[in-house]
Amino acid sequence: METVAPFKEVIDEIKEAGGDIFKLCFQCGLCDVVCPWNRVRPFSMRKLIREAAFGLTEIDGEDLWRCTTCGTCPQQCPRGVRQIDVSVALRRVATEYEVFPASVRSARSARASIISEGNPLQGERGKRADWAKDLPVKPYEEGMEILYFVGCYLSYDPRMKKVAVATAEILNKAGVKFGILGSKENCCGESIRKIGSEEVFRNLARENIKAFIDNGVRRILVSSPHCYHTFKNEYPEFMVNFEVVHMTQYLEELIREGRIEIKGSYDKKVTYHDPCYLGRHNQIFDQPRDVLRAIAGLELVEMADSRKQSLCCGGGGGRIWMDTPIGERFSDLRLKQAGDTGARVLATACPYCITNFEESRLNLEYEETLEIKDITEIVRDVI
Ligand code: SF4
Numbered sequence: 001m002e003t004v005a006p007f008k009e010v011i012d013e014i015k016e017a018g019g020d021i022f023k024l025c026f027q028c029g030l031c032d033v034v035c036p037w038n039r040v041r042p043f044s045m046r047k048l049i050r051e052a053a054f055g056l057t058e059i060d061g062e063d064l065w066r067c068t069t070c071g072t073c074p075q076q077c078p079r080g081v082r083q084i085d086v087s088v089a090l091r092r093v094a095t096e097y098e099v100f101p102a103s104v105r106s107a108r109s110a111r112a113s114i115i116s117e118g119n120p121l122q123g124e125r126g127k128r129a130d131w132a133k134d135l136p137v138k139p140y141e142e143g144m145e146i147l148y149f150v151g152c153y154l155s156y157d158p159r160m161k162k163v164a165v166a167t168a169e170i171l172n173k174a175g176v177k178f179g180i181l182g183s184k185e186n187c188c189g190e191s192i193r194k195i196g197s198e199e200v201f202r203n204l205a206r207e208n209i210k211a212f213i214d215n216g217v218r219r220i221l222v223s224s225p226h227c228y229h230t231f232k233n234e235y236p237e238f239m240v241n242f243e244v245v246h247m248t249q250y251l252e253e254l255i256r257e258g259r260i261e262i263k264g265s266y267d268k269k270v271t272y273h274d275p276c277y278l279g280r281h282n283q284i285f286d287q288p289r290d291v292l293r294a295i296a297g298l299e300l301v302e303m304a305d306s307r308k309q310s311l312c313c314g315g316g317g318g319r320i321w322m323d324t325p326i327g328e329r330f331s332d333l334r335l336k337q338a339g340d341t342g343a344r345v346l347a348t349a350c351p352y353c354i355t356n357f358e359e360s361r362l363n364l365e366y367e368e369t370l371e372i373k374d375i376t377e378i379v380r381d382v383i
C-alpha cells in the first residue's frame with residue numbers, strides 16, 4: 001500500500017479545490033451516517049477527510065474513488081465541508097500520478113474515448129447523430145427556438161437512443177423549431193471532471209462553448225442532469241451563460257402552454273426516482289412529478305427515499321464507468337424500494353440512472369414485474 005506522508009501535493013490540491021474548508025470538519029461522522037455506501041459496505045468520508053487534512057491519503061486505495069458525488073452528505077454537514085470537492089481533489093492527484101486501482105481502470109478507457117472521439121462509449125465521432133438519421137431532425141441553425149444537446153449516452157447507447165428518438169418525436173409534435181449539433185457536439189465533461197481529469201474537462205467545455213457561440217445558440221435543451229449541471233453551474237467559470245433547460249422542465253412548459261396535449265391514458269402505478277444531479281444538486285423535484293401527474297390514469301407513488309433523500313443509483317462521480325461488484329450496487333437497493341411500492345414502472349430522467357436500473361432489473365430478474373422508463377418515453381406514448 002502506497003502511503004504518502006506528508007504529501008504536499010494532496011494538501012495543495014485540496015486547498016486549491018476547496019480552500020481550507022475541509023479543516024472545518026470536526027469529525028462528527030454525520031456524512032458516514034447518510035452515505036449510501038454504508039448500506040452496502042463500510043466507507044468513511046469522515047476518515048478520508050481526516051487523512052487528507054494530514055496528507056496521509058492512500059492514493060492507490062479504492063476509497064478515493066467511491067464517492068458518487070450524490071450530494072447527500074454535503075446537505076447534512078453541520079460545518080459546510082465540501083466533501084465532493086475534497087474527493088475530486090484527491091482524484092486529481094491520483095490521476096496526475098497515474099495511480100489507479102483495478103476497479104477504476106475501465107474509467108481510463110472512457111477517458112481515452114472522450115479524448116479521441118468526444119464520448120466515453122467508444123462511439124465514432126462521425127456517427128454521433130446516427131440515432132436521428134431516419135427522423136425529421138435538422139442541424140441547428142441560428143434563429144431556431146432551442147438547441148437539443150443530445151449527450152453521449154442518448155447518442156450512442158442502444159437503450160438510451162430510444163429516449164433521444166422519443167424526445168425528437170415530442171418536439172416535432174409540439175412544433176418546436178429545434179436542431180442538433182451532430183458531430184460538433186462533445187461530451188459535456190461533467191463526469192470526467194469528477195474523476196479528476198480537469199484538463200480534459202476544460203478542453204471539452206471550450207469546444208462546446210465555441211460550438212454554441214459559432215452557431216448562435218441561446219437556449220439549450222438537455223436530457224441528462226449531468227449536462228444540465230455542468231452547463232448551468234460549471235460552464236459559467238468560462239465567463240459564459242446559456243439558458244439551459246432539462247427535458248422534464250421543458251415537458252412541463254410544453255404541457256402548460258398547450259403545445260402538447262395529453263390524449264391517451266397510462267393506466268399504471270408509477271414511482272419516480274429523483275436523479276442526484278436533477279434533484280439534490282439542482283432542486284428540480286416538482287416539474288418531473290407535475291408532468292407525471294398530468295397524465296390520465298397514471299398513479300404516482302413515492303419510494304421510501306425520495307426528493308432530497310433520494311437514493312443515488314450509483315452512477316455519478318464517474319462511477320458509471322467503474323466496476324461495482326454485485327452486492328454493492330445502490331441501484332439494486334433502489335429497485336427493491338421501487339418494488340415495495342407496488343409500482344409497475346420506475347420512471348426517471350437520467351441516462352446513468354436508466355443504465356444502472358436496467359442492469360439491476362436483469363440481475364434481480366425483475367423483467368416481469370418492473371419497467372424502467374424515462375419520463376420522455378411515457379409522455380411520447382400518451383400524446
Ligand atoms: S458531516 Fe461534516 S463535520 Fe461531520 S464528519 Fe462529515 S465532513 Fe466532518
Ligand code: SF4
Nearest residue numbers: 035067068070071073
Ligand atoms: S457525496 Fe454521496 S457518495 Fe459521496 S461521500 Fe457524500 S453521501 Fe457518500
